[in-house]
Amino acid sequence: METSEIRRRFLQYFEDRGHTVVPSAPLPSPDPNLLFNVAGMAQFVPYFVGQQTPPYPRATSVQKCVRTLDIEEVGKTTRHGTFFQMNGNFSFGDYFKEKAIEYAWELVTKPQNEGGYGFDESVLYASVYYDDDEAIALWKRIAGLPDDRIVRLGMKDNFWSMGIPGPCGPCSEILIDRGPEFGADRDWEAGDRYLEFWNLVFMQNIRGEGGGKEGYEILGELPKKNIDTGLGLERVAYLLQGVDNMYEIDEIYPVIERASELSGRKYGVEHVDDVRFRVVADHVRSALMLIGDGVTPGNEQGGYVLRRLLRRAIRSMRLLGYEDPSLVELLPTSLEQMKKSYPELEADFGRISQVAYAEEEAFRRTLTAGTTIFDVAVRDTKASGAHQLEGSKAFQLHDTYGFPIDLTIEMAAEQGLNVDTEGFRSLMKEQRERAKADARAKKAGHADTSGYRELREKGVTEFTGYQELSTDSQVRGLLREGAVAPFAEQGETVEVVLEKTPFYAESGGQIADEGLILGDGLRLKVLDVQRPVKGLIVHKAEILEGVLRPGENVHAAVDHEWRVSACQAHSGTHVVHAALRQVLGPNALQSGSYNKPGYLRLDFAWSSALDPSTRSEIEEVANLAVRKDLPVSAQYMTLPEAREWGALALFGETYDEQVRVVEIGGPWSRELCGGTHVKHSSQVGALTVTGESSVGAGVRRIEAFVGLEALHYLGRERALVRLLSENLKTRPEELPAKVADLAERLRAAEKELERVRAAQVLEAAGELAKNPKDVFGVQYVGHRAPDGVNGGDLRKLALDIRGRMANDKPAVIAVLSVNDGKPGVVIALNDLAREWRLKAGDLVRVAAEKLGGRGGGKDDVAQGGGTDPAGADEALAAVEHTVGHLVTG
Template sequence: METAEIRRRWLSFFEERGHTVVPSAPLVHEDPNLLFVNAGMVPFKPYFLGQETPQFTRATSVQKCVRTLDIEEVGKTTRHGTFFQMNGNFSFGDYFKEGAIALAWELVTRSQSEGGYGFDEKDLYASVYHEDEEAIAIWKKVAGLPDDRIVRLGKKDNYWNMGVPGPGGPCSEILIDRGPEFGAERDWEAGDRYLEFWNLVFMQDDLSAVRSKEDFDIAGGLPKKNIDTGMGLERVAYLLQGVDNIYEIDEVFPVISVAEDLSGRRYGANHEDDVRFRVVADHVRSALMLIGDGVTPGNEGRGYVLRRLIRRAVRSMRLLGVDAPTLAELLPVSKDRMKASYPELEAGFGRISQIAYAEEDAFRRTLSAGTTILDTAVAKAKSAGRSSLGGDEAFALHDTYGFPIDLTLEMAAEQGLQVDEAGFRRLMGEQRDRAKADAKAKKSAHGDTQVYRQVADAVGREVEFTGYDQTVTDATVRGLIRGGEVVERVGAGDEIEIVLDRTPLYAESGGQQADHGLIRLSNGGLIEVTDVQRPISGLVVHRARVLDGEVATGEAAEAEVDVARRRSISRAHTATHMVHQALRDELGETATQAGSENSPGRLRFDFKAMQAVPDEAMADIEARINGVLLDDLPVTADIMALDDARKMGAMALFGEKYGERVRVVSIGEWSRELCVGTHTPRVGQIGVVKLLGEASIGSGVRRVEALVGADAYGHLAREAAIVSQLTGSLNVRADELPDRIASLLSKLKDAEREIAAVKQGQVLGAAPGLVGSARDIAGVTFVSHDAGTDVRAEDLRALVLDVRTRLGADRPVVVSMAAAAGGRPFVIVATNEAARHAGIKAGAYVRVAAQVLGGGGGGKDDLAQGGGTDASKVSDALGAVEQALRARGA
């Protein structure tokens, strides 16, 4: 049974039994504790925590997941993979243990001809939390399992919690006996014989403290009991497809087949190569899915994980003997296998492949540079008589240059050196510990919303937004927060957060900055609003200062928007949609939004692109936007079903969370986007849009900034004034300015070159006199010279070499000169061949001088340069060279 069919049967089975089918959330999720969705229940977490009220009591999904904590284990076991899919069914206060067990047993054991998975009942076992007698009784009743096929396990294996206070409960797993070839009978811990493939979590307890997975306090029972189950799709696929592991299923193994053809090696021939084939197949698929969900390679966070996956895949192909680029052969194969379940991969493959191939090219260059650095480290180790590279050197190659440790081990061994792998692992462990500590610290984000949940529980969280068609709204004060605590009353001067039952003030979201405004109380009180946020779903919080009077919950009020600010922001927001559409028109559909900010009179728009946008293209984009402004197209907003919006071609953003009903903002028939922000009624009201330029802000992401309306006009007016001043000063027409300025710059460069030549001549003119000043020090002809200030290093270097040549090659020669440029001192030392034969090396004497100058230096044995910070010590530095030379002869 193909993986896509297993997926289809799951969704169909639960939909027929009253479950709402919820599409997979993107891998990039809003949870502050997660880089990626790593479990099927993550999108439903707000429901389990009570932060949001679900629109359904039963749901089912097949959720895309990525886990990278065990990335080093990928390929070594049958279980570890980075990307996987989790089939889940969920109940929110509806059915509980018996319902969950009955549904699971029915789907697992029903014959394949009847739409089930067809597992043989005699091979199935159930594990339960050892104190959960209720679940044990249900397994006996529903499935007829005898006691010897019900396994009692402790908290470590069969009690679930999120690691923070909140819901928890016992769980029960369905296991399959794969036979004696996979391990000993009734050995539940070791081996792969008894394989768990479906976990049923019974959320029934309210945990007040969680110190570890096995150490927590239960405050009581939950008011509503919930069900959260997870069945590993890939795990079931390899069980039903008769293969040994997740790497050999139909969605993964085709990549291994292509890797075999490219490398000429065979999967199954030896363990080392098998691990490499599996890493390639797993990581190529993971990279495909991550880029598909909007992640781009980078040096931190999600981008770093993606970069690491791609680089591990490329490196594994290299270890399989393939030096040429390979992603162009591998990635399309993975796409073709995954598109049955995720058709958006086919539509977005142009963008996905562009990003992946560019990262492969970049890493190949890194490998080249890293090889050079490794060769240098190896040479230094050998010259020092060492037989191994230090762990710190290997870690620097890995951490700074992205050079994999196994490649370092391999290449060092080729040159007869070992690597302090233990030292490397220790440094890696310290880095991981720092990352874990940081992740643990972030868990406090769950507690940050407690005060808002307290308000929401008391007064309800749904605040009506009236600001699409009103700027003044009657309202009632529903909640007050001061100093992080809920209060009943506040007074003049207090910094507060205030919740109204309805408001026209827009809460910051979607890149649009929050409204400012006033709240007038019926008792004469006045509040100035300086920010509006949604700290939890549905709850709008106004951050404000009480200017006059007292405020108490329950009071009548009138909320008013700062209209001038709102209009300015709305113009910028509408212009952002126009920039997005114009970029797509010019660059193609791969130029998708990666972030934005709409502030008064100004916008910032981030988009996906691997290369800079040419100036001519930017000019065309700006012209297209302003041409549409002249057309004065209407801006309309319509509420519709999400599927209908997609059929209309409305653009949605990666990582955004959309409900079943969405708001579609259209600019005529030219642009459509899902958006909750405020906009101008017609684009002509924007006036003018001036693009300030574009630049890279990270790997694969670029940024356009623009001015809008009066701000754009002011910018253009200032530029016009500058042009007017220049035309007057240079006595040319405006269209002649570029040529005239280019001519002046050319003349300036010619003059600078002439001045430099004169200065160099003056410096070099000192050579004959310096040759005449040469002294004998311990059998060495020595010249020392302070060239003063305002001398270029290249000119002094030329003088040093000229003097060395003039002094001949018959006896050892050392030339030492120093100068200062821009207040920074530097020193240059040169030796001839006879001096070097006598053991006199320029680098050693430069370091002596540079230390006096408060710096350092180095170079070759015949010529070296150093510098420092203390220009007053130039004479002392030259004296130190002479003293070192005398000491040598003593």
């Protein structure tokens, strides 16, 4: 049975039993403590913890998940994967244990020709929380399981919580006995023979503070009992498809087959290669799904995880012997399998592939740069006489340059060197511990939303801002530091909740409105507006006059000029987005935006910089749309209707079933959007593009001013051109040629200055070579050159001095200069000095240490530098002292 069919049957089964089918939430998690959704119940947490009222009593979903804690273990075992899918059915105070067990058992055991999964009942077991006698009785009655096929387990294995105070409860799992070839009889801990594939959580208790899976107190029972289940889609797939592990199911294995064809190596022959094949297949699929949900490669948060997954896949292909770009072959293979369940991937594949291929190209360049750094590290290691590359070097290559450790090990072996893997792993462990500590600190700071929930229970805040800029309203409540407060006085800044408001809360890239809240003897300045929980609009406001209390009648008024400019910017963002797609094609899709009065920026999928003519064309298309005075309208519809209508949605955003679609000029611009807009495109005013830049692999950013800000910007530009024309005594249209001529003359002057300075430096060589200092038979020259001498000229000076000195005695030359505040030093030795077992590399390290830096090189010439120019004289003295010590020691 194909994985997509297992998925379809699950949703169909529960839909037929009164469950609302809820689409998967995007992979990026809205929880600040998490990067990605890691469980099927993630999007239902607000219902379970009481932050929001569930819109349905029971639901079902197949949630996309990514877990990366064990990323280094992927492929080494048959269990670790990054992307996976969790089938779930949920009850919010509706049915409980009996129905949950009944539904699960029926679907699992019902024959396949009747819509079930057709598992053999004789090999199925149930695990329960050790004192959950109710669940045991239900398994016996509903499933007919005997005592010897019901396993009692403790809190660690069969009791669930979110890891923080809140809902919790006992679990019951369905397990399958895979046979003696997978382990010993009744060995529940190993996890290979008795494989759990469906976990039923009976959410009935409230837990207190404490760590771990067992170290917390059960405080009591929930007022409403809930059901949360999770059936691992990939596990069911490999059980029903007759393969041994998740990597060999229909959604993953074709990538392994394609990787095998490309590399010429076979899967299933050598464990080391099998690990690499599995890494490739897992990570390519995960990358496909992450990019599909709007994640782009970067150096922080989810972007870093995606970058790491892509790079691990690429380098695994290299380690399999395939040196050419591989994603162009592997990503379409993964798409062919995943589009059966997620058809939107095919529609968006142009953008997805563009992002992925750009990252591969960037990583190939990184590998080239990393190889250069690696070569230097190898040279230094060999020069010191060591046979092992330091763990710190390997970690630097991995952490700073993205150089994989196994590639470092392989390349080091080619050079006859080992790698201090223990040192490397120790540094990696320290990094992980720091990351975990940061995560724990963030978790401890989990925002308390109880005050917001209390006010939300009094009703939804009505937003009137689409129709009006001022509204008579009433104060529903106020909060001070998150807690409901009875009053607030002049001078305080508090959060205010109104029954209705015209103030737009920050969302969709548009910042919040500003304005005033007025009342009898009251005057409040609105500083910010947010939606901390769904349905509640909260105004952060400074009380300028009076005492504020709940129940006060007030008049809420948005700053008119602020809103007008904000509408221009938001509508301008849609116009620029449509212009981008018209000029560049349908793959130039928005991946993020930010707009405030008079200014907009828009991130979009594109792999290369826009040339000036393309930027000008985009600007012209946008301004033509403005001039056409296109109608701007908004209407509500269901999400499926909006998608069928061709409305564009922002990647990674979660939308309600009812969505708002904003049109500008009909199908020319049709997007899901909750922001405020102008009535006609002409009201955007002037639009001028001010910049375009890269914000990550495959993602560009365009910035623009609109309305009065655009005119002000153009006015500043015009004044600048006028000033330059006057100073350079030329007409504006001749400025580019004039500036280019001046730049060329400046470069020529700098080159001449450099030549003169180098000649002046080298003039000193003759005099210095005539008067060396005798250091126990060694001719020693220690010279501090004038400030500003670069490394190249410093090296020339040292070699020139050495060439002028007599060869019948050993000679050591140390020259130093401070350039741009940073000291540099060069050491040169003649042949006789090296015969006396002196080495330039050793001596330059002595000097560099005094300069707060490091250095290295060959035995005859070495170069170094540092950050502390105050140590310059001491560095030269240290070299002299070391020479004397070495020749007399």
